[in-house]
């Protein structure tokens with residue numbers, strides 16, 4: 001089985017059957033070898049520096065009803081909020097002073113935050129912080145809207161495809177949503193020129209190994225600049241409230257596979273991983289991730305952006321806990337990079353960062 005790891009490391013691709021065998025492999029030596037190769041690949045490409053992104057959860061209102069998500073429209077237990085532009089700007093100011101040079105604006109598909117309003121918010125942030133990157137993660141929009149956000153100054157967009165398999169997509173989403181439209185949005189983002197991120201939840205209800213192979217092969221073809229992989233975690237007030245959480249081991253394995261498949265990708269060690277295990281974030285880094293996204297949202301609303309139960313948002317998951325994060329990273333031989341950390345393709349060297 002280790003020869004498969006070597007092959008992936010060398011060729012950056014495997015056949016569907018080979019990916020399947022690797023995903024099913026429970027041999028501890030092989031899995032440790034996979035992680036080691038992924039870690040070496042990350043270090044060769046980025047050194048021991050981990051990029052930080054300040055995550056601002058701008059709204060928990062959402063017109064969608066994704067069955068897994070705690071802020072789905074039908075969840076009447078949620079106390080809803082939409083941040084004002086001034087509040088978002090003060091989060092950016094606080095983040096800038098702490099050293100953040102990327103702001104990620106994430107939220108539900110909130111119709112009260114209109115496309116005009118988001119465009120103006122992006123330009124205002126860009127104007128005040130011209131040296132910062134703005135990432136959006138606001139769901140599905142039209143091509144023209146994505147274009148306007150880009151022209152206003154957003155250069156990165158995160159939109160997980162969630163699952164490539166069409167039947168599985170239908171199990172996770174209401175009938176108004178469809179996989180092909182999600183994939184079309186991803187194509188648009190790429191065409192416009194965004195550094196585009198996609199990804200999946202690991203262990204979402206109904207997910208099989210074959211679905212994961214389809215996801216891997218989609219990501220291999222699509223070549224996103226960013227790959228977001230986190231375990232599914234149930235939220236009590238959703239239809240999937242009694243489903244088990246995804247596996248940490250499988251999440252780590254996928255991070256390593258994606259690192260070997262796409263050495264220059266920006267791969268976060270996600271909050272969901274840190275929520276499931278106290279050392280989850282460090283384990284993600286040791287499996288090949290190279291980004292963390294501390295929470296910069298006002299502390300008064302953090303609990304309301306509950307995508308799943310017990311979501312971590314304080315301590316080293318928070319922007320104000322950066323020192324703690326730094327210490328935790330130092331303990332495993334890594335350090336925070338305060339650079340913007342744009343995607344740079346394999347043909348270029350990260351000389352300033354190494």
Ligand code: SAM
Nearest residue numbers: 068069107108137138139160231232233307308
């Ligand atoms: N509305 C935007 C979108 O659809 O991309 C961004 C916000 S959405 C809440 C961000 C991500 O949260 C989703 O892509 C999904 O993968 C993740 N998520 C939602 N519910 C989750 C859960 N129960 N467990 C783990 N991740 C979850």
